[in-house]
Amino acid sequence: MAITLIVFLPLLAAIIAGLGNRIIGNVPAKLVTTAALFAACALSWPIFLGFLSGSSTEYVVPVLSWLRSGDLQFDWALRVDTLTAVMLVVVTSVSALVHLYSWGYMDEDPDQPRFFAYLSLFTFAMLMLVTADNLVQMFFGWEGVGLASYLLIGFWFRKPSANAAAIKAFVVNRVGDLGFMMGIFGTFLVFGTVSIPAILAAAPGMEGATIGFLGGRFDLMTVLCLLLFIGAMGKSAQLGLHTWLPDAMEGPTPVSALIHAATMVTAGVFMVCRLSPMFEASPIALTVVTIVGAATCFFAATIGTTQWDIKRVIAYSTCSQLGYMFFAAGVGAYGAAMFHLFTHAFFKALLFLGAGSVIHAMHHEQDMRYYGGLRKHIPLTFWAMLTGTLAITGVGIYHLGVGFAGFWSKDAILEAAYASGSQAGMTAFWVGTVAALLTSFYSWRLMFLTFWGKPRWIQSEHIQHSVHKTPEQAGADTTGGYHPHESPLAMLLPLGLLGIGAVIAGQVFHDAFLDQAGFWNGSITYNADLMHAMHEVPTLVKYAASIVMVIGLAVAWLFYIRNTSLPGKVSAALGPVYRFVLNKWYFDELYNAVFVKPSQALGRFFWKAGDEGTINRFGPDGAAVLVTSGSRIAVKLQSGFLYSYALVMLLGLVAALTWLMVR
Amino acid sequence: MNYALWFQLASPEIVLSIAGLLLLLIAAWSSDKSARLVSILTVAAFFGALALSLNFLLADGYAEGADAFYGQYRMDRFAALSKVLIFLSAIACVIVAPKFFARDGMMRAEYPILILFASVGMGLMVSAVDLLTLYIGLELQSLAAYVLASFLRSDDRSAEAGLKYFVLGALASGILLFGMSLLYGFTGTTSFIGIQTAFSDGVSTGALFGVVFVLSGLAFKISAVPFHMWTPDVYEGAPTPVTTFFATAPKVAALALTMRVAIEAFGGQQSVWQQIVIFVAMASILLGGVAAIGQTNIKRLLAYSSINNVGFMLIGLACGTPEGASAMMTYLIIYVAMTLGSFICVLDLNDREGRPVEDIPKLAGLSRTRPGLAAALAVFMFSLAGIPPLFGFWGKFVVFDAAVAAGLIPLAALGIAASVIGAFYYLKVIKVMYFDEPADVIAPSDSTARLALIAVSALFVSPLGYFATLALSPITEDAARALFWAA
Helix, strand or coil, X not given: CHHHXXXXXXXHHHHHHHHHHHHHCHHHHHHHHHHHHHHHHHHHHHHHHHHHCCCCCCEEEEEEEEEEECCEXXXXXXXXXXXXXXXXXXXXXXXXXXXXXXXXXXXXXXXXXXXXXXXXXXXXXXXXXXXXXXXXXXHHHHHXXXXXXXXXXXXXXXXHHHHHHHHHHHHHHHHHHHHHHHHHHHHHHHHCCCEHHHHHHHHHHHCCCEEEECCEEEXXXXXXXXXXXXXXXXHCCCCCCCCHHHHHHHCCHHHHHHHHHHCHHHHHHHHHHHCHHHHHCCHHHHHHHHHHHHHHHHHHHHHHCCCCEHHHHHHHHHHHXXXXXXXXXXXXXXXXXXXXXHHHHHHHHHHHHHHHHHHHHCCCCCEHHHCCCHHHCCHHHHXXXXXXXXXXXXXXXXXXXXXXXXXXXXXXXXHHHHHCCCHHHHHHHHHHHHHHHHHHHHHHHHHHHXXXXXXXXXXXXXXXXXXXXXXXXXXCCCCCCCCCCCCCHHHHHHHHHHHHHHHHHHHHHHHHHHHCHHHHCCCCCCCHHHHHHHCCCCHHHHHHHHHHHHHHHHHHHHHHHHCCCHHHHHHHHHCHHHHHHHCHHHHHHHHHHHHHHHHHHHHHHHHHHHHHHHHHHHCHHHHHHHHHHHHHHHHHHCCCCHHHHHHHHHHHHHHHHHHHHHC | CCHHHHHHHCHHHHHHHHHHHHHHHHHHHHHHHHHHHHHXXXXXXXXXXXXXXXXXXXXXXXXXXXXXXXXXXXXXXXXXXXXXXXXXXXXXXXXXXXXXXXXXXXXXXXXXXXXXXXXHHHHHHHHECEHHHHHHHHHHXXXXXXXXXXXXXXXXXXXXXXXXXXXXXXXXXXXXXXXXXXXXXXXXXXXXXXXXXXXXXXXXXXXXXXXXXXXXXXXXXXXXXXXXXXXXXXXXXXXXXXXXXXXXXXXXXXXXXXXXXXXXXXXXXXXXXXXXXXXXXXHHHHHHHHHHHCCCEHHHHHHHHHHHHXXXXXXXXXXXXXXXXXXXXXXXXXXXXXXXXXXXXXXXXXXXXXXXXXXXXXXXXXXXXXHHHHHHHHHHHHXXXXXXXXXXXXXXXXXXXXXXXXXXHHHHHHHHHHHHHHHHHHHHHHHXXXXXXXXXXXXXXXXXXXHHHHHHHHHHHCCCHHHHHHHHHHHHHHHHHHHHHHC
């Protein structure tokens, strides 16, 4: 079966490249992984198109029997339905293009086979996740992508900051994973199975049931869904568990594009959609999903407006866009959530790879303050980034029915939130609209700082190293004589292909994703009424996103092209607010004080007082002291005098005799 | 009376005795010029005795053993196996000696002859089934050993070692003899079987004293705590070939003798001596391990190591079962190989002027200047520590296994725990050789014979040694069975 090949080709390639490593060399390792991914991609699109045309129906391919233990029985199996097919094309396409892109981006890295092996391993785990037929297999993929993410964030393991970021990502994800695991346990406890179809079939009947949890009685489905949603929050970097995502930018840029933008971080959205019948059984859980999604959407967008690191801007943008997806799911528009996931994968991967291309051209400088005027030097990258920006800001004209990918999906989400009629939905609509304004502002800010204006390159230490000049030596020539080079073909080709996706993905697929219940074919909960109501919202609502997009663009133009002294004045005027946002709402500091420091203190207590003070002192160390002091005594007794030797002998003899007499 | 059979049974000792007398004549005739010839002939005589012993060990028809000389002497597979070990050790000690003594011009013909006579004594010890044979064998061995210890008579340390050994040996000998007279007085017999029979209806207090005195006298010979005090001084002071000899052949003879006395003479009253043996075993293991840590002289270190190892072997004796005896013999075989190997490695440690090096810190970085020797010494140290892939582990394993089977679980547990202490100082030697900055003191080897012996021992204690267990297990089991035949 094609699906078996799609899932296991990347694994095979990862094993060959990973174990072969230096033995087989760079080019074979890169060839085998990239070829495997392109093959998987080529096999995935027919499956997707089959569901799109309605000619395919869902099926399950058994792989291996996994576990039989009393009531707990599950197998390795690959489930293919519309939802999986959507994820298949997203994962394999982006992954294949990222593999190709990495040929250029990682060209000078000494550890290329390891990098490509990790990438392929990630793809395998992600495919296991999206094809899971039971919760345990989904959890396997879930942990597998977490592992690959950890390995890839820390890929440059000689950089302390990369290691710290990798550990942070792992630990924060464990918090989410605990929720996910408890959700799985609870689900098995209640439903007696971990098979996803069986659970989803039984879920509506459980509405209103209660469960004892943490000493109280709560609504069963609410508890289960919230636990599962905690898992989704961790993986998808939602407010509270988002802190790892910006730091994850320490990894190589292709990794950021593949894992931390297009695929892994959307796993939480995927999970909520996959389990949508469960969430539908709990209005409270849906409200929480909506609120958390909307809050993340706004919160991350505010931070995005203040960051200087080009990758961090896009990282917060990702966080924010994931918020859109969640509140879409929360108001019941799962199709819209998946649609945004789908289009977002293309334009966000495009933006990341474009940023990578800029970084590549700018000698690894990531600070936008030292860019400027790059439009003429790297035109192809500029056009790619422009396409991505037009897509993410949602450029399109409603009444003509044309627009970039983000236009279709984001508008659908905002309309659905408005149309849902609930208080949470309305809140989400307004927050989402404001976030769209911020999105437009920070996206254009990125574009203007990078590609327009005068070059500010010589301020960058990276550039200074490259041209061997200080800013004083360079004088009026703010380029410092540096010549940015357009990236090689291996990097430009993925940009082009993703650019096509960013332009047309919304236009081509919006009808299927949003308006056809038959396309989803029961793989997610399809709320036909909501989808219908979505089209009936007031015209102003339909244009809301476009209006704020133009406002954001105008402000960005004003700030960064027209009058470049304005940002400084505004941030000075806003003072505390600006610092609050610039410092990421002080989340890291808060967590440091509330969680990290106390657990370090606890750990130090166990280490010093428990391990060293008690176990070591009376265990190994105590024994060692006993032995050394015993040794000193024994050496002292060995005086070298005959009479003392004879005395010891006779004492021993007498002792033995005494023992025998008194016993 | 069948003198032909009796002479045949005692043939190893007879061959060695005649050879000894003849070689003494040669030596007296031609003074030290003949040292080389005498050495060669000694080795030849040992090989003859070895072949005769091997015949008793392996040929059919001797499974039950046989008595000779009116119940004074016994040749069985237990004795034969011990003799094989003794003669092999003696051969090695004769081979490595000339190079060592040549430096001082002290290579005399007496050395191989003394070894020869000591070996005759040891042959008698392991074949003794009567207190009188026991004493004659023991004294013959001891007298030769006192002389050997002070062989480098111009060297203060050697003279001191000989004197200390002699005085304390005389004390031990007195204790032993006193015990024997007590036993004779209270049982009316000197034969092991007779004592066993006499003990069958209980042990009188006087005889009990006799048992303790005899065992104490023997404990001196095997340098078990608290009769061990002479060992570090004598091992350090005696010339290294002689130390090699002390650490191997007499240990085998005395342990085998102790085993035979304990089983054949006192076997019926195991409860009398078992607790003492257990205590002595534990004390030897602990003290051998703990005191070795403070040593900087490698010969002293190996002396404590031998005390430590004797403790483990006494666990086999403490069991008082055929499994225990078999385990002790297995341990002895491995112990002899490890000890021979380590001491010959020490013999190979000479500085550029040819002076022996005994300071452990001077071995620093040996792995870089003499990688082969360092590797061999590391193998012996790991093996002595009983670290699994090496053969030394097997010896400890069978001993603990026998102890557990005999119900001595606390003893086995303590022994295992205490062997950790031992591992520390063995590993320290390896650490010095492999991880310290090279001191570059040790000169290249000047003797292929030594290197060959080191290589053979190292191969035997390497994991390859486990192949030998296939052949050794039946032999040690046979030997142990022979011991319990009479009992």
